Amino acid sequence: MDSGARSARNGLFQELKPRCVELSQLALRDDGSSNSTKSLTESTNKLLIILEQKCKRVDGVFDEKLADYVFFPLSQTLKRKQKYTDRLSELTIRCLRILLEYGWRRSIALDLARQLIILLAFVAGGPPDQKPATISEELAAEAYGALAALFKDMAVTSGGAAALVETGTIPALGHCVTVILDGITGGSSVEVQLQALRALDAVWRCIKDSQALATFLPGTISGLTKFLMPGTASRRSRKNLITALEVLEQVLISILSDIRTRTIRDKSSEEPAASSAEQKVLTKPWLEATTAQIKLALSNIIRLRKHDATDVRAALNRLCLTILDECHATLSDSASLLVETSMILDGIDQEDDLSTRKTTLSDLASIHPDIGELVKSTSYNWVTSLPRIMQNNDESAKNSALQQLSRANHLLRQLNSDSSILEDALGSSLRDSITVTLEASPAPRGLEEADFDMNSQAALTLVTDNALSAQFRPVVLGEQSQRETRKKLMELLDSLGTRESQINMAGEMLEYVRGASGQSLLAAYWLSFQVLKSSASKNEDIDEFFDSTVTLADEQEAMNEELMSYSQSILANTDGNEYDWRMQAIALEVVADRAQRLKESFRPELIDTLYPVASLLGSSNDRLREHAITSLNIISKSCRYNNASELIVDNVDYMVNAISLRLNTFDISPQAPQILVMMIRLAGPSLLLYLDDVVGSIFAALDNFHGYQRLVDVLFSVLNEIVK
Incomplete structure (x- = not known):
């Protein structure tokens, strides 16, 4: 110890000495009276103040010798007490804890340590085999904190760990551990439980x-x-x-x-036990x-x-x-x-910082093959249980299940553990999950019942209200309560491995669509579209590194063509009752998505797609009409038209021809004239220049079908719109 430290130590001793002498004398004269207890309490508090202000240091000035000196008067107080439940006990234990944490932190006398184990366990939990005395939260926390410090001191003291497990010490240690566990499970406050946990940690680190x-x-x-x-x-x-x-x-x-x-583990169960303890x-x-x-x-x-x-x-x-x-x-x-x-x-x-990065599950799976297999089997179990979870009404459980599958896919990609069996199971599970979700919440029927009144206020404002609409309302998981579930499902679809695996899944769904019906048809159709859309957004540069880009691009384009062809067949079907309206809505989304990808290159395809899309402007389902207008808005923007009006005017020739063809072929459905009304409202007066032949066809239809009241009403509404 250098002269500076020695001087500091002497100075500290001079401050502690009068307090220790005073406390020692009071302890010797203690007669158990209230006045005596009061004097002891005041003196102990004065000593505690010095300890807290001057002795909480790790520079070696407050060492084990000074701690031994301070402990002597404290021990006199502790010896005379039968119960440790008052203010004096709390102050004494607080002093003792400082000695343990700072004075004896490098070494403690083992005999003293054994005695303190018994003492502190007694303070915190009472004597063995007796109901613990009720003590204050503060005293309990201090006692457990002192025990934690004591075991840390013994861990660094030569022979300390061995002394703990000596025959004479084991019973006291066992009682102490029991008291600590009682403090953890039944501690009266958060602080008591925390100090007891730290004491238990110190015990297990000390015992070897x-x-x-x-x-x-x-x-x-x-x-x-x-x-x-x-x-x-x-x-x-x-x-x-x-x-x-x-x-x-x-x-x-x-x-x-x-x-x-x-x-x-290397020994057999039948092998005789060794003779060592x-x-x-x-x-x-x-x-x-x-x-x-x-x-x-x-x-x-x-x-x-x-x-x-x-x-x-x-x-x-x-x-x-x-x-x-x-x-x-x-x-x-x-x-x-x-x-x-x-x-x-x-x-x-x-x-994100690699220097502080901890071991992850993927790290362990790379080291231990059996962990990688468990990741696969767990993923498979999650996949197969998804339909059952999606059938319930608990949206939180659905969100958790979908999020877990997204994490599983991410983890499997990190491990390069792609499995065709798992991918097939996932495709079937997703389709079944969406099917049961659709069955649990069928499409609202009220939207489809009434015929569309071309002269209603809704019809008059339909186009203007949706003129700028460029985002579809969801038709699957579209309820407000299902927004988070839909978000998690889309995240899962985005996490489906490589582009190649997504294309394969989309192909399986389209193949399934050909022979399906009901909600499973809708589920497979929607799923194929969403997976292909997600696949198109994958980073193609990364895929180029791993796969043949040409082959993947060809496969994806083939899938897109097949999906588009099927969607056109749905839109071209004039029998509105053959398909769930949501099938037509998804078909509109498919057409709009293709237009977004091809942009101006989509214009030649307008010949086959524009009329079927526009035909749904006259649908009796307001959601479908809304979808049709949104689709037209997206198509017009993608093809570099300023608006849907310009789109229709620029392609008015074959739009009008399509309507005339239906009127001239005695198609008595009111759909074609309804479309014409909506087109006039959408495109305005600029459309009138192209309607000469159509007007003639209308009068011919009125002459031939004047007995069909609904058709006649719609035809007159067209003439009325032209006059306006």
């Missing part, structure tokens, strides 16, 4: 004897599990839950890490029973993966990854639970 650790393991696991289980009577704080998970991690790796259990407990049957208990405990603890706090879930993820790594072989029975939990929590504490 495997047999002793094995003896304390069942009770420790039971206590921590009880504390960590969600739904316990008292709500746990986030900080305490995180601390408890960290303590559990230390407990498990200190005795059940693969390095520590290697010798036990350590092998009295650490046998293969013990290990088998212990791992079963751990699996049961973990099955309860992993329910924290649904906890609201991100930091709690992140701590649980770290626990799972640590066990999978450090206890890989020992706790292999729990691996499926741990892998599933880590998959659910994957990326929750991801660090």
